[in-house]
Amino acid sequence: LxxxxxxxxxxxxxxxxxxxxxxxxxxxxxxxxxxxxxxxxxxxxxxxxxxxxxxxxxxxxxxxxxxxxxxxxxxxxxxxxxxxxxxxxxxxxxMSAKLKLLGVDVAGFGDVHARTEGAMEFVREDRAAGTYGKLVLAPDGRTLLGGVLAGDAGGYGALRTLLGRELTAPPELLLAGARTL
The missing domain is CATH 3.50.50.60 (FAD/NAD(P)-binding domain)
Structure with missing residues (x-):
């Protein structure tokens, strides 16, 4: 030393x-x-x-x-x-993670910052419910590259299994029904 x-x-x-x-x-x-x-x-x-x-x-x-x-x-x-x-x-x-921060469920997986060239972000925020969801999609708009969930991370497991695959439903439905996926 x-x-x-x-x-x-x-x-x-x-x-x-x-x-x-x-x-x-x-x-x-x-x-x-x-x-x-x-x-x-x-x-x-x-x-x-x-x-x-x-x-x-x-x-x-x-x-x-x-x-x-x-x-x-x-x-x-x-x-x-x-x-x-x-x-x-x-x-x-x-680097995927599902956490509870100060009592709020938070999850992130894949390319959460949309750094992939041509990536598109689909965001759904419900201020009344205190939830936020973002899906990062490939330039084709159909392949899931990553996402972020806050307030309700119930859909984390199901969404994470779609990583790198074609979406099974439109992004707005995946985020709206994230709890029941």
Whole structure:
């Protein structure tokens, strides 16, 4: 480490908690990603071959995931390497999530920001009911690329199964009936 402390060749260091402490990277002589997190490669390894990072404190190839499922996949990657599979790599992760934030159901899946070239957004908002839904469609207007639900995320599971597929009904009906899909 930067303070001169030597780690044994077989040392494994890990941390768990609610807040990632990536400010510890610099004193340890490790690099941080531009937007935070210990910078790691596709094997979740830092520039120091003896140190891996997983979960919210890790920035795989510069990207922090911030969800539990990707953290589990990172841990599997590191475990594979420690058990003798040096070719184990983090394959990326599904960033879909269904959460309850301050008592409000929220879900997002796929291309939530409509970053796909030519993508179209269909939005349905019901202020009286306190619900919002957005479907992101491919340029053909029929293929689901992503979506966001807030206030009522009941249709999350069904809509997520349509990701990358042709819609089974018009977008307004899918969002209006999201609870009963």
């Amino acid at each position: 930067s303070d001169g402390t030597e780690l044994p060749a077989s040392a494994v260091v890990f941390a768990a908690g609610v807040r990632p402490r990536d400010e510890l990277a610099e004193p340890a002589g490790l690099e941080r990603a531009a937007r935070g997190g210990f910078l790691v490669d596709e094997r979740c390894r830092t520039a120091d071959e003896r140190v891996w990072a997983v979960g919210e404190c890790a920035a795989v190839l510069g990207r922090c995931y911030g969800l539990a499922a990707p953290g589990y996949r990172m841990a599997e990657t590191v475990a594979g390497q420690l058990l003798g599979s040096p070719s184990a790599v983090f394959p990326g992760a599904d």
